[in-house]
Amino acid sequence: MSKVLDAKVMAVLPVAPETYYMELEAPEIARLAVPGQFVHVRCSNSQDPLLRRPISIHMVSRPKGILALLFRVVGKGTELLAQKQIGDVINVMGPLGRGFTLPLPGSRVAVAAGGIGAAPLVFLVQELANMKCQVTVYLGARDKKNLLCDGQFVQMGAEVVIATDDGSLGFKGTVPEMMRRHNDWRRTAMTYVCGPKGMMKEISAMLAEADVPGEVTLEEHMGCGVGACLSCTVKIAHHGQITNKRVCADGPVFPSWQVVWD
Amino acid sequence: MKPNLAVTIGGVNMKNPVTTASGTFGFGREYGPYIDINRLGAIVVKGTTLEPREGNATPRLVETPAGILNSIGLQNPGADYLVEHYAPYFATLQTRVIVNISGNTVEEYARLAAKLDGVPGIAGLEVNISCPNVKKGGMAFGSHPATAAQVTKAVKQATALPVIVKLSPNVTDIGEIARAVEAAGADGLSVMNTLLGMAIDVRKRKPVLGNIMGGLSGPAVKPVAVRAVWQVYRAVKLPIIGMGGITTAEDALEFILAGATAVAVGTANFVNPRATLDVLEGIEAYLVENSITDIKELVGAAHR
Numbered sequence: 014m015s016k017v018l019d020a021k022v023m024a025v026l027p028v029a030p031e032t033y034y035m036e037l038e039a040p041e042i043a044r045l046a047v048p049g050q051f052v053h054v055r056c057s058n059s060q061d062p063l064l065r066r067p068i069s070i071h072m073v074s075r076p077k078g079i080l081a082l083l084f085r086v087v088g089k090g091t092e093l094l095a096q097k098q099i100g101d102v103i104n105v106m107g108p109l110g111r112g113f114t115l116p117l118p119g120s121r122v123a124v125a126a127g128g129i130g131a132a133p134l135v136f137l138v139q140e141l142a143n144m145k146c147q148v149t150v151y152l153g154a155r156d157k158k159n160l161l162c163d164g165q166f167v168q169m170g171a172e173v174v175i176a177t178d179d180g181s182l183g184f185k186g187t188v189p190e191m192m193r194r195h196n197d198w199r200r201t202a203m204t205y206v207c208g209p210k211g212m213m214k215e216i217s218a219m220l221a222e223a224d225v226p227g228e229v230t231l232e233e234h235m236g237c238g239v240g241a242c243l244s245c246t247v248k249i250a251h252h253g254q255i256t257n258k259r260v261c262a263d264g265p266v267f268p269s270w271q272v273v274w275d
Numbered sequence: 276m277k278p279n280l281a282v283t284i285g286g287v288n289m290k291n292p293v294t295t296a297s298g299t300f301g302f303g304r305e306y307g308p309y310i311d312i313n314r315l316g317a318i319v320v321k322g323t324t325l326e327p328r329e330g331n332a333t334p335r336l337v338e339t340p341a342g343i344l345n346s347i348g349l350q351n352p353g354a355d356y357l358v359e360h361y362a363p364y365f366a367t368l369q370t371r372v373i374v375n376i377s378g379n380t381v382e383e384y385a386r387l388a389a390k391l392d393g394v395p396g397i398a399g400l401e402v403n404i405s406c407p408n409v410k411k412g413g414m415a416f417g418s419h420p421a422t423a424a425q426v427t428k429a430v431k432q433a434t435a436l437p438v439i440v441k442l443s444p445n446v447t448d449i450g451e452i453a454r455a456v457e458a459a460g461a462d463g464l465s466v467m468n469t470l471l472g473m474a475i476d477v478r479k480r481k482p483v484l485g486n487i488m489g490g491l492s493g494p495a496v497k498p499v500a501v502r503a504v505w506q507v508y509r510a511v512k513l514p515i516i517g518m519g520g521i522t523t524a525e526d527a528l529e530f531i532l533a534g535a536t537a538v539a540v541g542t543a544n545f546v547n548p549r550a551t552l553d554v555l556e557g558i559e560a561y562l563v564e565n566s567i568t569d570i571k572e573l574v575g576a577a578h579r
Contacts, residue, residue, distance in 0.1 A: 015308050017548055055546065060341040060494045060522070064545060106548065234334045236343065237545040239309075241301030243321075243350045244336035257329060257350060262305075 015239070016041050017106045022097050023079060029159050031086045032129065033095045034071075040078030042107050046070050048137035049112030049230060049266040052080065053238035055104040056090040066090040067235045067261070069133035069207075070108060080105070083132040083161065109238050110265050113137050113228055116202040118144040123198035124171070125151040125216050127188050127208020131162040133230060134207055135169075142169040149174065149197045153188035153208070157181035172197075189215040199223045206230070206269065217269040227269030233260045248273035278562035279569040280555075282316065282536050284514045285462025286437035287371050287399040289316030289537060292570055293527070293555040296492075296518045296541030297322050297375035297401060297441075298347065302361045303368065309548035314555065316537060317371035319401055319465075319516075320361070324377050325387045327353035332485030337474050342493030342520070343542055344472050346486035349377055349406060354390050365396030373439065375401040381416075381429045388433035400436050402426060402461075405443030405468035406490075414471075417443040420455030427459035439516065441465035444496075444503050450510030457511040465516045465539070467503045470496055493542040494520045501533050508534025508575050522550060524557020531558075531570070532577040 020037035028034045042052060053065040072081040086092050097103060116122055122141060126134045131152060141148050148171040154160040156179045166173045175183030176191040184191040189212060198204050204227040206216050213229045220227040233245035240262025249258040249271050258264060280291035294317040300306060303318045312318060330350025337344050352360075357374065365372040374397050378384035384402065391397055404417035404426050416422045423440070430438050440456045442449055444467040453464060469490025474483045482488075500519020507515055517535025521527050522543040530538050543550035562570060 017309060062338060063341055063493055063542070064338050064343065234336045236336050236345070237299070237301075237305070237548075239301075239305045239548070241305040241321075242299060242336070242345070242545060243330060243347050244334075244345060246330065246333060246335065246350070 014045060015107055015109055016045070017104065018042070019102045020080065020105045022099050022101045022103060024099060025095070025097055028083070029161055032161065033084055033086070035082045035084070035094070035097070037080045037082070037103065037105060038078055039080040039105055042105065043073040043075050043078050043080050046073050046080070046108040047112040048140050049133055050108040050110050051265060052082070052105050052107030053109055054094065056093040062090045062093070064236065065106065065238060066094070067238060069230070070136055071132045072136050072139065083129070085129045106238060110261055111263065113205055113266050114203070115140065115144065116146060119146060120202035121147045121200065123149045123151065123201045123204040125188050125192065125204060125206045125208065125212075126162070127153045127212045128155070128159065129161065130208030130230070134205060135162050135165050137205060138166055138169050138171050142171070148172065151176070151188050151192050151195070151198070153177065153191070153212070155179065188212055189219060192216065192219065199225060201225055203227065210274070214274040217272060217274070220269050228266050229269045229272060230265045231260050231267055231272065232265065235261055237261070276568065278559065278567060280559065282570060284437070284516055284537050285399070285439060287317060287373060287439070287463070289371055291316040291555055292531070292537040292558070293551050294373070294516060294537055294539045295319050295544065295551060296539040297403070299541040299544050302364070303372070304364060306544065306548055310552050313369040315370045315551055317373055317398065319373045319375055319539060321351055322349045322375045322377050322403055322406065323351050323354055323357050323387070324349055325354050325383050325390070327351065327356065334483060334485055337483045337489070339472070339474060339491065340495060342491050342495030344474055344484060344489035344491050345469070346484045346489035348486060354387055358390065358394050362394050362396040368396070371398035372396055373399040373401050375403050375441070377403040377406055381425050384426050385429040385433040388430040388436070392434040392436055397436065399439060400430065400434060401439045401441050401465055402430050403441050403468070405441050414443050414445060417452065418446055420451050423452050424455040424459035427456045427461050431460040437462040439463040439465055441468055442503070442507065443468050444499055445471045449503050450506045453507045453510045453513070457513050461513060463514045463516065464507060464511070465518065466507050466535070467500050467519050470499060492520065494522055496520045497526060501529050504530055504533040504535050508578065521554065522546070524554050524561060527554045527558055528561060528573070531573050532575070534575040534578065536571070536574050
């Protein structure tokens, strides 16, 4: 079940270049949300920008009724969102979409995050930690300054290995390049991936080759957020048949081996 | 006293004048978690074709100032699927369900209309002769009075259901098309479909939409739509469902005053899933405030 509600901004702060952390008072959404889902946010009450913006759920605190978002400023909508002040009210719709498939408690799992892709994986790793899973996080960013959520992952008990494109922290190179040098993920019950399309595509191929099940989180230009407008479709192959699936309603999480990458 | 909100669009009896624009409301169910769709006068569901359609390449949607461009390309599961999987649900609703239909040929429109004739749960057909996003059919039929009339006549002959023809604004004289469709036997008109437009990504130096061009909708097109309704009202006697950028009750009232008997909310559903009910409640409040006992008194009132 999803709700539309006015949520009060409880915190908003920059955490990295062009990247903001925001806490919203939204107890009903916090209660219903599962890792991998998103909320559809009205960034302004004007007609320009018109549409809501889909933003992944970064974290929830059910006792406090808090919904936390971590987002990058990429355009007009997110720019307006970043300018919100504590006490402002934002109309939020959610939780929306289908989240990650959780493994059996105590499983060994891997998480691959690139850039802002780390945002929804924090909620996931928290859930995995609650399930006593053994988690390795392959965390990448352009550089040290843009690395997100490393502290949170460590605090949750995950093993974190870092890659930066410029080598300013950890392995110098991309997340898939780093993963090729590790073997842990090859023996996992599941590998969860969120990051740039190229990274997800490359890791999906590696997972297929290693015969490891994986899940990726996809993005497309989105309209309604509820599966009505068919704007955000992606090609999904299932039993040899390729069909259009809606990122908003059938995803945003999809099995890595089913995605038809372009 | 509660004002009378009931209206009739060519045989489709609606308890109030508020409906949804095809393509923006799925098959109704998608909005079930947010509103009681039984409160609406009618819902117009996603454009349906004889055979299933995959639709166009992505990106299919891009935001523009106070609007959106879309090029979904009529992705739909086909008429058989609709009859089997959606119609039984439609039959459980306490609102009228109008199915929007499209074809590549006149014959296809007729076959589709015949297939949906007599299906429980379907109250009427909206004939899409104005989709800007498909190569064959769609807007090609709606751009000329003769072909628009041909499609209308063929659909009318194939079904006993009320036939509402959806007009394109991408024409020189919308009144001329409306007259041709009226003469061909249409029971009502939907005014208007989206405006053909496009956007270019200056960084990639390429069109944004996968289909290059798309249909513009949202608040940005409202003045064009009000004008189209005004002109069609003057041209024909048929009842009109007015649409194009309706976000609030005030917007809807503009359409009604211009000559629309009913109004459809489209793009605004994406922004505010309660938009249809907000419009309905606002219209009712306006009638009460102005001591108007029947919504029909307002239809076309700006012409008088």
